[in-house]
Amino acid sequence: MVTKIFRSLFLVGALFFSYKSYAQPAFSVQNVKGACEGFNNGSFEVLVTAGTGTIEVFYFGGGPFFGGPIAATIGTPVLITGLAGAAFPGRSYTIIVQDDISSTNGSVSILTYPALLSVTVDNVVDNADCLLSNGSIDITPSGGSGAYTYLWEEASLGFTANTQDISGLLGGNYQLTLGDPSTNCVLVLPPINVANPSPLLFNVITPTPVIVCAGTDWVLGLDGSEVGATYEVFRNNVIATGITLLGTGAPINFTIPAGSFANGDNFKVRATNGICSGDMTGVVVANIVPLPTILGVAVLPVCEGTTNTNLTYTSTTGSPNQYSIDFDAAAEAQGFVDIVNAALPVSPVGISVPGGAAAGSYNGNLTVVNSGIGCVSLPQAISVTVNLIPTISLGVNPAVCIGSATADLGYVGTTGSPDQYSI
Known part of the structure; x- marks a missing residue:
């Protein structure tokens, strides 16, 4: 549709016409997502590619599903969310883009996918080799639109993968986020554990919190160890302290030196054997107490x-x-x-x-x-x-005549530096 503006001019009995044409605003619809799992969570984006002055977007889908005006900028997508869908061919939404001169309309359909996203864990194989890892997880997804994205993560190993099944795994806890590119629904599975053949699991036996006197070392104890494994103390979960011991087949004790930790730091023990590693059970928090x-x-x-x-x-x-x-x-x-x-x-x-x-x-x-x-x-x-008790060595006792007012008491020496006397 093209808007036309006509102007009439009457000059000296003659009739003249002035004609001017304006382009309509232009837009496209992208990233259309269906509603899923019984929710009103469908969405789409409106990308305005041309317009004059102030540009606004309106949408109408019947019932409570309408909105606008929504301010728009050329080249920046406008996200419309919270939309209901319907079975094929979908719920129709009318889109109107209006600028200072004119408007353009279009439409989009939002499908609904009532089946919940779901995953069946078909098989978990533990890692059996600490030289070349060989664990695996096989799954089958279902529900949603039938198209899926996969994000596997094992944070402690820095592992990520984007395939349905994963293999060549070390022991760890693997978490899957299942996405549906045709909807806004995702499913996050609880972690799936893959075990290693080594190291064996032992327990930290130092009570927590451990009271540490300021300026002193303290001891972190493990109730057992495995020959062939190396054990290292980690501070605050991720900081390797460099305090290591070789497994002996018996309990081991680590000395944590004064000055290498702060009040409230926590400590754990990680064991490594070849490419296999694992955290021992238990964490100890250090509480530093000032000296009296x-x-x-x-x-x-x-x-x-x-x-x-x-x-x-x-x-x-x-x-x-x-x-x-x-x-x-x-x-x-x-x-x-x-x-x-x-x-x-x-x-x-x-x-x-x-x-x-x-x-x-x-x-x-x-x-x-x-x-x-x-x-x-x-x-x-x-x-x-x-x-030293002071002493005085007296001389001869003095003799005086009757009527004398004073007498001299002589002494020949002292010890202990006395400076007062009493009689």
Whole structure:
């Protein structure tokens, strides 16, 4: 249809005609998808290829299936969705594309495919070779339009395939997404397991979460291992740590070094034998706990012969409830005895001092622990000072006359640097 505009001009008794023609908007319909499985999920695209000014799309399919105006741009498809279909020849939809000058119409039919997409798993063959994989999966699709697309995936192996059946498979969990190019329906199958002949499956036995004291290593245990397989610890599922052990036929333990992980990281063990690999059962989460501390520590000095002193402190962190003191060899030679995991009282803490200890400074290391968690503080050096008892050697007792107001008390020497006296 061509729109014509006529203009009449009357000049000096003569009749003149002015005629102008405008092109209609042009479009095509593409990517027509039928409705499936009883849903109103048919669709099509309108691609406008020519038009003037503002371009809008309308569609009409009877009942509630209509819409517009939908803004359109030349060269950009407009997607129309949510459409009902019908059995062959389909449900007819009228399409109108309108611009500032004119309009053009067309039509499209949407078929319906009531049969559900379905897959029958015909055969699964486990891989039997760790040098040349030979597992396979055979399936039969049905339902929908009868035309299908296939997407097989095994994420941990980086495997993808687009065929109906797949072969040459390593052990893994293979997931199929079945598509229907004539409809908008897809079917995602649960993973299909293909087993490997090796490695055998063992269990991580370290409890989770594992409490790790800050700055310390921890041990991840496996309750068995297979000779010929190599076992590696993986962090956060995908990060290879390089911590590996060869299978021994017995349980094995991996040391996870301090500084190689963060709080909340999770760990698993993957075994490899030739081209076969598999994750062992169990994942462990590492919870890093700060070490307890004891602050403002001081030890009161004592004199020779005194049998106890006090260790004072101002505060703690990490809720320690026990303390230990490890005296060095010199202190132990004087009779000082180590204290191991004694209950930590409110300051002060009493310390026994050997009565026969000679004057001097006796050193040890103080640690505290929260026994419920098991983390021990860093050692803190302390010193018990035993002071020499001061002495004074008197001279001759003074003699004075009656009525004298003072007398001189002489002495010939001191020890221990006394600076006060009493009589």
